[in-house]
Amino acid sequence: MSARPENYSTHRLDLLEDPDHGIRVPITQVLQDDAPDGTRTPPFPVYRTAGPGCDPEVGLPSLRGGWIIERGDVEQYVGRDRALADDGRGAVRRGEASAEWRGARRAPLRSSAGTRVTQMHYARRGEITAEMRYVALREGCDVELVRSELAAGRAIIPANVNHPEAEPMIIGRAFLVKINANIGNSAVTSSIAEEVSKLEWATRWGADTVMDLSTGDDIHTTREWLLRNAPVPIGTVPIYQALEKVDGEANALTWEIFRDTVIEQCEQGVDYMTIHAGVLLRYVPLTANRVTGIVSRGGSILAGWCLAHHRENFLYEHFDELCEIFARYDVSFSLGDGLRPGSLADANDAAQFAELDTLAELTARAWEYDVQVMVEGPGHIPLHLVRENVERQQELCHGAPFYTLGPLVTDIAPGYDHITSAIGATEIARYGTAMLCYVTPKEHLGLPNRDDVKTGVITYKIAAHAADVAKGHPGALARDNALSKARFEFRWRDQFGLSLDPQLAEEYHDETLPAEPAKTAHFCSMCGPKFCSMRLSQDIRDTYGDAAAQSEIAQAELIRAGMDAKSREFRESGGTVYLPDPSLPVGSGDEG
């Protein structure tokens, strides 16, 4: 087992512990230097998604295995026979997948006949699971908040019983905003090893969940590698694999092929699946006059199928059966917005909102089976129309977590759509979206590489965090304040260590001021060594700090009444406003 590297020299893996229940949550402690006046600055704890570290060939240990078994409501069984076709035509031709998984394989689990094993089910019965305790510790909140939000459907813990490697995490508006990173191969490019490496990379930088959107060869085996190495929930869009099984011919899809694919993925351990059950036949014509039609891949596959067969979407028609399956593995729905707008021009239109009505209906149906649900949202929306999306979804879907892609607030910046979408993502999360699907700089242009994945993840950590701050989420500002204090005190290494990308911050700093002493120097590269506004401000603070703290009322009066009379009063009351320290680099006190 090779431990996953920490992000920076001052980062340490630590554990939050709930000893009464044997729960230990890995977090990152950012060590800090002492303040300039010698007072100790405690380590700063940061939420961690990177997992405990592992050898990709072996996989992660089973964190949740014991919890699942101890509940006594699952059975192990002989799973579905794996077919070579699960890995596509290449595997059939070769007789095996490209890089077959050779780590341990467990026989799959599912609920005992007639029972449900979803976190929602337990929550509704008033049971506190180990998963709930884990996320409460991780979020720093009361476990009853976790349980009650789960019970109400306002939050989900995606946690397939066949993915015991994953660390429980919660998605809901009462909790920290989460982000998802999409990875996955395509018919055009990339390999299993690359995808595993992107998974590790994405979680290292902060991805809370990862979706495997593979559409090329070795789909089954790629997913196996990912699941066995994923410390975060894994999501998929099963119709992508189902389409491969019918050689890419959408009209050859059947409910039976789709169902078989879903079972295959449930047994592997996929935690949530995008299901485009809201793309109804009667909604398709509503897209005909759009500027960009249907841009969701799943949405267009199903729209194509509906048209070809002149029949209703089979996912809609078999939705209850899907609920029954999901309830046996605790797979969460991610109700796909197959008719989401693909351009600003198409935002908030009839097709989009018609589908949302159906997603609300499906949410309620899934809840009848105690199946956890989140609802997907767009996409491309002008900034002034963003808020309406989340408020409408929250109302119609009774608070089921909203999970949006961006949205992009302009279409004119391909190559920078991580930015155009982070603007919309921050806005939509601020008003209650629970999870944001990242967008990388390659959106609309190509497949993301490792650098793009990192840029996408960090950009979305920014959006999620800025939204947490704007929502007034408890403690969200603490990291901003710690970093700003480090900046003000010229603790450069702490400023790097507390930032989302310590290496890049240090690298940028070193481009201008490469010498090691510059990291502790009381100036920065913007102003140079002769004059630094931060230094001057610190000197002002040294002069005023205590007096100001003691007499905020006096200061307020000072402003109201003008300075002449009151300033004397203030000075006499012990303030040192007009007696600057003669050691100040500016202001020698010649008139003081």
Next chain:
Amino acid sequence: MSARPENYSTHRLDLLEDPDHGIRVPITQVLQDDAPDGTRTPPFPVYRTAGPGCDPEVGLPSLRGGWIIERGDVEQYVGRDRALADDGRGAVRRGEASAEWRGARRAPLRSSAGTRVTQMHYARRGEITAEMRYVALREGCDVELVRSELAAGRAIIPANVNHPEAEPMIIGRAFLVKINANIGNSAVTSSIAEEVSKLEWATRWGADTVMDLSTGDDIHTTREWLLRNAPVPIGTVPIYQALEKVDGEANALTWEIFRDTVIEQCEQGVDYMTIHAGVLLRYVPLTANRVTGIVSRGGSILAGWCLAHHRENFLYEHFDELCEIFARYDVSFSLGDGLRPGSLADANDAAQFAELDTLAELTARAWEYDVQVMVEGPGHIPLHLVRENVERQQELCHGAPFYTLGPLVTDIAPGYDHITSAIGATEIARYGTAMLCYVTPKEHLGLPNRDDVKTGVITYKIAAHAADVAKGHPGALARDNALSKARFEFRWRDQFGLSLDPQLAEEYHDETLPAEPAKTAHFCSMCGPKFCSMRLSQDIRDTYGDAAAQSEIAQAELIRAGMDAKSREFRESGGTVYLPDPSLPVGSGDEG
């Protein structure tokens, strides 16, 4: 004269013309390919800031010289003697600046005694100037809107009579949101040639104004090179140069030295100057308990001065004299927010808002002299507190244009502060901020290089444009729609050409699909050649397009009443919904 290169192979320099008044405004035409059905797609016109192109050693032609002279209200005079100390200690030692300007030097202009030559002055008298006509043509609006907004103080055209090279542009909430790029050397790094190159680079990518924030050697000469080559207004912070003249000792500053520096810069042609006249002595204690004190360099210089001398800020005390000077050259105030917050913790605090009250007072005083004013704003603000900043400023300052730096909506992402700030910038512009000062990835860490300048400019073009769209600015959505249409029609080269960074978009595309035919292929790298959602959508559109357009009412009914009965009706009425084209790649029509 070497013409400035266009941004992309499909970009062409073109002119908007007002032949009645001899005005010609350069714009960029983006040439487009025909649509797939053969209909012609007209070139798309884009606002252009790059100027006509020039040899940096020679400078730009004098666009406005004739207009200024023809008004008959200026005099040419023997300007202030240039001193070697204007270029700092290095120049004094060497006996000359490092790369002295050898292009043409004009004797400076100023208003004839007793007259004012500001655009506000003309506007208030009801006069339409050539500058007003120029910006009306550029913005695509009525010239009377330009005049009335100028007269009311709600917009400015920064246009020093000694900077006739610049193309007139307007800053105000009724117009397109503008962006500023900061460049300038520091004591630590960079050269004149680098700064000129950054200017050209910044305007090429879309900077509407450029601020020269040099603090190192050769300040005067660097500015001369910049002004003679700047097709956009140039702003400065004169206190930076004044501080150099007193060897960096803030307490040695005097009004006389400052005034002399202002005259020097007025004669060179600086179009707007940041003046920190709102940093009053009595406000300084309000910053003492901040997390990050005073982070504005100018603000801290003046706070230091006030403290050292126990006297009121000399810029405040001599403000009327500054107005008199500015009125003679048409220099615009950019009233600096020296007490802006440097961290989220300090946002919207007493110090910041106390200074804003004073900036409002100074705005009114400047207007008494017909001097154009914009007001600077922060900085670092949590997203939910951003809107209050612009609404408060607009109310207190009677609509004077707001010009903000970002704001950053989190402090935890040094290295990505172009993004953290673009989020805040879009929000603040959406509610009425007229110009956004860019932030580069190097903010807080080092000085931006050329790549950083480009990234900062494009990121801020995104923010400004997204805000224009959100404000419903006339025509703002047109470029989004044109690009989305190109995307939908697989006109890859048009998608690149219409984007803010065509080269990068093409480069990213070519990373995954490098072959030339891929640029016209009806698929993209996300889905591969076998299945493409865009292609399917287009097929759906081909099927439904006309029928849907003809019978939107029928469609709406279809939704309301369910599909069975109404679908027959719809089909009988001429719709082709259930008769898909058999040539569709999906849907062979076997049930159709």
